[in-house]
Amino acid sequence: MASKRKIVAAVMFLLSLHLAILLAGFVAPYDPAAQNRDFPFAPPTRVRFVDAAGHLHARPFIYQCVARPDGIYEYEESRELRYPVHLFVVGPEYKLVGLWPSRVHLFGVEAPAQIFLAGTDNYGRDQFSRILYGGQISVAAGLLATGTSLLLGLLIGCVSGFYGKWLDESAMRLAELFLVLPWLYLLLAVRAFLPLHISPTQTFLLLVVVIGTIGWARPARLIRGIVLGAKNRKYVTASRSFGASDYYILRRHVLPHTYGILLTQAALLVPQYVIAEVTLSFFGLGLSEPMPSWGNLLANLQQYNVLVSYWWMFLPALALVLVSFGYLNVANAFHERLQSGST
């Protein structure tokens, strides 16, 4: 029971993260590419309940951020007016899930004040919005690459485990080759061969394909092991003697054994591939400006002065940590359940 509750909790946590990312346009108060050139490197806006006079307010509010006249990129709050945080406000247009145009945002404040929950970058772009939109790229890349890897792994693992002989031999040697490949260098090399200005969508798909394709070896080996064990069970032999086809046996008797391992593998692979995308974008090999991805956002930290001066530029890393944590938690819960199921 305990493990079941654990799974539910872990999955719920992960789902809420994904929902926020999926509905980025709604949750984010601003357009991720909109530059506020009067507010480069503005710190996160403080959401308050108590005003300057000491009065408590039920509705959270913020003070407007203004640039200090004497400093470079230094700001202070103008305490004259309170700007309450409203829910479901009308703001810049976006497309929900990329399909339905809308102007309603989860929260916001009245102009001229702006709410920057995670501060702004060098161009005064709202980092909270950029993290959410960036998550769409990074997490989608992770999910799609995982799908590619698992599909390839399942295919090769099944064929190799079920038919054996030279097919098995060659597939497994190839898998070993892929396992020892230093994937980061391979990715860098692949990217270097590509034409320079391909559109953002193409870059994205390419990233996914490259990341996903080189990761098939591990799931393939695991699945092959399970298929090897399953295909010699007595009911498989019985089924075969009744004249069942290979396809039928695979589908009915062998594949169900692999579901557990597939889920665990998926939960392990997704964060790994998200990090792979982040790494590539961090090195400037992923999507280019002004599209955000977590790697692009973190790439700001390559500049020494940003690294030591603006702590909120680390926040995209926090998002990355949360997502990785969510997935590993789920993987862990699955693993526990698999083990308790087997004993």
Added chain:
Amino acid sequence: MNGYNLAQPERSAHGIYMQRLGCLATLFLACALSCLASSDPQPLQRGEELQTTDNEVGRYGGNLVVAQRSEPKTLNPVTAADAPSREVIGRLMADLIHINRASQQTEPALVKSWSMSKDGRVFTVKLRHGVRFSDGQPFDADDVVFSFQVYLDEKVHSPQRDLLVAGGKPVEVQKIDQYTVRFTLAQPYAAAERIFDSLAMMPRHLLEKSYAEGKFAQAWTLNTSPAEVAGLGPFRMKEYVAGQRIVLERNPYYWKADRNKNRLPYLDELIFLFVGNEDAQVLRFQAGDTDVISRVSAENYALLSKEAPSRGFELFDLGPSLEYNFLVFNLNDLKSRNLDKIANKQAWFEDLKFRQAVSSAIDRDDIVKLVYAGRGVPLWGNVSPSNKFWVDQALPHPSRSLEGARKQLKAAGFSWRGDGQLMDHQGQPVEFSIIASSSNAQRMKMATIIQDDLSKLGMNVHVVPLEFRALLDRVFQTYDYEASIMALGGGDADPNPELNVWLSSGGTHLWHLGEPKPATDWEAQIDQLMQKQMVELKYSRRKHLYDQVQELIGQNLPCVFLATPNILVGAKKNVANFRPAILEPNTLWNVEQLYFRQAGASGSGAAR
């Protein structure tokens, strides 16, 4: 006891004698050795015509450490084209007439005097007597003639050659006697003495052989033995460790002395570390590993200035540099190059109204604010406002206007689609890419700002970061680009070094290289004006001509000028005589005068 006592002084006297003899021998040996290899300053000789400097008298000793972003490519003064090489070579070599970086005026260097004929064509220079190369060999008119022979040789491909050609003919160099050389120009040449600046005088005895064999371009690489590299600069080569550092030691024969007749330089060694990028330079300076830092970005300057009081260094904001950053569109002739996609877009780029629209849509003030953190100035022309002698004050500075830009685009036949995308008159969406050097964070930021500004006109702009050499290859060789952000200038305040950029035949005529004849009327006009100012000797008339050039450039926008950064430098407080300047090299131009105020307080330990 007694006897022993008596014997003792005797023995000791003998001992002292022996010691003295030993001392003498060592001294003698040391003298002999020092004549061969030591880098201690040589005593002044009779008849040696030293230049006396007016700096604060310093003290000998100490190693000055500076960090360079990348490793120099060569030590050959004729073929060196990259900044790190020139920075090192500049300390190893000297020129006949030098531009004082602080005053921006010319002053005698290896020559003690020069005279110009009335028609401005004949230049006669008198060399200093008794000047020796850093290997001890004497320097005279033969070395001058040899050096100019090399610079003028077309087969050597020296980038400085263009400057030495006036009226289509190279300058004639003639030895009058051992210490007198005459230069004859085919036509008068404005500010002719300025062309001698940074033309290194090379030792004939070391380089004649490789020149005669036609291998001059391969001479003096980083791996050449230090004994075979000699110059007339304040330092000489000591050691090169690939990927790490270059160590220069004092040139013991240097031809400058302070007013107390101490031969310069004061420093024992000058060490260049190769650290990779600006952030690494800042970190090394912050840690105290290096003594001087040049060209800091505004953000890093702000960062360092917070720590300056506690860490014992000082920072200087010298005001706008002479460099100009600009956006340039590819207007090259692409007919034979199989670049149809780019050739199609050239129809837009060639339209002046299009370039004007781009120029008026770009928010230069925001570039200064976001890229240079306010430490810079916006530009509308190629001459920086800090170049007071030459900047055209009348040049208009139109403020940013998206409305004006839209009008211009409309007048040029562009229109807008329902979603705001700009379309040309053939119905093609306006979409192009801007390449910029990926290692230059400032230019990458400019590209991102321009991308956003132009998106407000409905242009779909992609920013493509490229490794710098790949970028140069595209701009200068393959022409496979649409627009690029680059920077030029910074060398000298005079217009003549700019000839290369603005003459339609120039090697840096970036937007349209290799024009057989001026492609447009205004380029032809600029050609004429630049040629005219080159032969005009009177400053006011030259200024008038150059003003016209600046106006033509401003009207026709072959480059969309963006901004120029302030020159920001720093040094440890104990580095004395530190006088940074706007002209390159900003900090080390008077390295021979630099010294450390307290003994052993340098960062020398760190480099070893």
